[in-house]
Amino acid sequence: MAIIEAVPNFSEGRRLEVVDAIAQAIQTPGVYLLHRTSDWDHNRSVLTVAGEPEAVLEGLLQAVKVAAQRIDLRQQRGVHPRLGATDVVPLIPMEGIDLAGCAALARRLGQRIGDELGLPVYLYEAAATRPERRNLADVRAGEYERLVEEIHLPQRQPDFGPALVGPAGAVIVGGRPFLIAFNLFLKSSDIQIAKQIARSIRQSSGGLPAVKALGLLVDGQAQVSMNLVDFQITPPHAVVEAVAREAASLGVEIDRGELIGLMPQAALLAAAASALRLPSLGAEQVVEMAIGQALDAGVPDPL
């Protein structure tokens, strides 16, 4: 049984009855809503769902349909950039499926959104059909307002659906690895220290691979805000160690961590293995996980 996760982003974070309707629509049979968050300033909501691939595709199609009916990009304003009512739909491999499998599912979902809902669809990341569409920020450049003017241009031809922008805008669909959004607050109110640590640990300035980092000031406290784009390359506990070292060299300490959304079990095991000095710690050594594995293996065939 394959399991995927999907983290669709919707351009509505204020009218919570609209988010409720989308969250209702996404929960078709076999789709489990694991997490939801809405932000007023961003005017955006993020749902986290998981389940078997076919079930999740059906739930996503229903959610995209409701979002297109209830969100009008001609009125929608927020600080977060967006191309459509359902702005972006990443599909993430969890179990029994790989990234290529999720990219194939993204193409199928994109085709259904184009054909059945009549919305323009762009494929990104692992599902991208052109190199210049791999990066989400590039696909979204100029946002909804510029897409209205440019969709007739060859370089903006959608991958599926009509080359025509309605009030619901366009949908960006793709496959990507699990992303861990993880922040570390410092015992400091100096944003320069956070910026300096971020520079020293992020891949783009020669730091840790698969780590994106920014230095921020959040409620008066310095924060290193990170995206770990491949936790199997750089897991979160390795980031904590690196930030602790850099912070110590600048004379400050980590105050606490903050996990945005969810993390995979493998990253949890890796962090515990590090704390317990048990490099080979596996799920089969954790009672509840071992029971789960035994249950999976021991379920008799239906009569």
Next chain:
Amino acid sequence: MAIIEAVPNFSEGRRLEVVDAIAQAIQTPGVYLLHRTSDWDHNRSVLTVAGEPEAVLEGLLQAVKVAAQRIDLRQQRGVHPRLGATDVVPLIPMEGIDLAGCAALARRLGQRIGDELGLPVYLYEAAATRPERRNLADVRAGEYERLVEEIHLPQRQPDFGPALVGPAGAVIVGGRPFLIAFNLFLKSSDIQIAKQIARSIRQSSGGLPAVKALGLLVDGQAQVSMNLVDFQITPPHAVVEAVAREAASLGVEIDRGELIGLMPQAALLAAAASALRLPSLGAEQVVEMAIGQALDAGVPDPL
């Protein structure tokens, strides 16, 4: 649905066909064998099983029966003390049941072993009927050989079954909290350092509560060998921190950890939370665990 774990100890670690037969017998429907280990020197095997209480009691009864048929304490020799073929059967609360519930189950199992298999049974720890029987080592004092001579004495009257010792000896049954057997190897071959660290961290000499510790030399390497008898009081990552501190003060380092058997998910989460500086990290923030919770909650009623 309640889940218990049981970790029965059998006085056979050499004739693996006997251990196989016991492991076979214990796996009645609904009993999941999670782990098994046999030791030649100890001449002892430990099985770890889990499942719903009624299923586990039935599996244990069958395993005790096979062990009594196949193990003869008049011949059995090994470095580990023992009172019977099935030496000790601890029942451990995992989910939807507490220690008192496991103690009640231990009394029911003890009664069935006494009545149906005709073996003398002693209740210990949470199930003990007398204060002097709480401690396993006290119940087992003098081992099988002394019990043969003393079972007629009032202070050795079994809790269930006949006051008569056959070749299978007696069975000790009880309820106890989850015990984590966890060792730390040091980068040293000096047993005195291991002993000194063990003294400084164990409860009995004023160290960490709910921690038992010994300093050993294992294959020429110094090891702090520990039983964490209540991981909710002192979790394994706290022990690593304490041993690391003590070791540093003696000029040595931890080499690696070693987990004997299994640990509970709550201890894993606590260790990861410490490494990631996420004090409130919960199972609902781990994708696979959140899916498990959603599946449990979302399973429709049978039609």
